[in-house]
Amino acid sequence: MNQREIDEIKGLLKEVLPPVKEELRGDLWPSMVRRLDEGTVRIPWWDWALLAGASLLILLIPGVIPALLYHL
Amino acid sequence: MELLERFARGDLDAFESLFRQYQSLVFGWVLRIVRNRASAEELTLETFWRMYRARARFDVSRGNCAGWLRRIATNVALDYLRSAKVEVELAEDPPDRPKPDAVEQSEMRDAIARAVGRLSPRLRAAVLLALVEEEPYEDIAEALGISVNAVKVRVFRGVRILRKELEKTGVHA
Numbered sequence: 001m002n003q004r005e006i007d008e009i010k011g012l013l014k015e016v017l018p019p020v021k022e023e024l025r026g027d028l029w030p031s032m033v034r035r036l037d038e039g040t041v042r043i044p045w046w047d048w049a050l051l052a053g054a055s056l057l058i059l060l061i062p063g064v065i066p067a068l069l070y071h072l
Numbered sequence: 073m074e075l076l077e078r079f080a081r082g083d084l085d086a087f088e089s090l091f092r093q094y095q096s097l098v099f100g101w102v103l104r105i106v107r108n109r110a111s112a113e114e115l116t117l118e119t120f121w122r123m124y125r126a127r128a129r130f131d132v133s134r135g136n137c138a139g140w141l142r143r144i145a146t147n148v149a150l151d152y153l154r155s156a157k158v159e160v161e162l163a164e165d166p167p168d169r170p171k172p173d174a175v176e177q178s179e180m181r182d183a184i185a186r187a188v189g190r191l192s193p194r195l196r197a198a199v200l201l202a203l204v205e206e207e208p209y210e211d212i213a214e215a216l217g218i219s220v221n222a223v224k225v226r227v228f229r230g231v232r233i234l235r236k237e238l239e240k241t242g243v244h245a
Contacts, residue, residue: 009231010203016184019205024099035117
């Protein structure tokens with residue numbers, strides 16, 4: 001295959017798929033902000049409550065630590 | 073450079089500045105590969121999302137943010153082409169073009185679009201960027217993460233496959 005054959009295919013392609021000249025119509029930053037918010041790991045409130053409860057239990061009854069570790 | 077340093081440290085304002093500065097460039101580049109506006113907008117967001125997550129790995133000393141973004145955008149576009157069987161969108165018929173045989177013309181256009189659609193994403197991207205968009209080979213090489221010679225090889229292989237596919241359907245270049 002030579003350059004002429006490549007140019008022939010190039011001509012056919014450009015006829016069917018002309019070069020893209022479209023511009024971005026609007027600012028995508030608001031969509032990006034939403035995407036960033038979705039990407040942030042959110043910890044549900046009940047996880048915080050569970051952590052607080054476990055911490056309180058350990059403070060009040062240190063003897064439960066082995067039992068907690070066993071269940072981890 | 074200061075903007076890039078702030079971005080690499082995770083400064084959201086710096087990221088916003090870079091986003092506004094480069095969103096058109098990324099959108100245009102992705103659109104040239106996937107040739108669909110809605111997908112290109114979505115993939116532009118995915119590109120910046122990946123850029124933001126990889127900010128700590130960005131080499132601020134090189135400072136080539138456009139090149140880095142083009143590389144990420146190309147990977148995002150190729151992932152998209154791999155993940156879905158994407159049809160190649162045809163252009164509208166130019167109004168000033170003579171149509172001796174509309175059916176034959178339409179069949180030829182469909183055959184070419186199908187042949188391009190059958191190329192692997194890597195070959196399709198190289199062929200479209202080099203032959204249709206006439207992007208510099210150096211830019212394509214940087215975006216694909218390969219050498220200029222490797223781009224030429226991909227274009228050559230792509231053209232050879234296209235010729236064979238078109239010959240099978242009776243379209244001769």
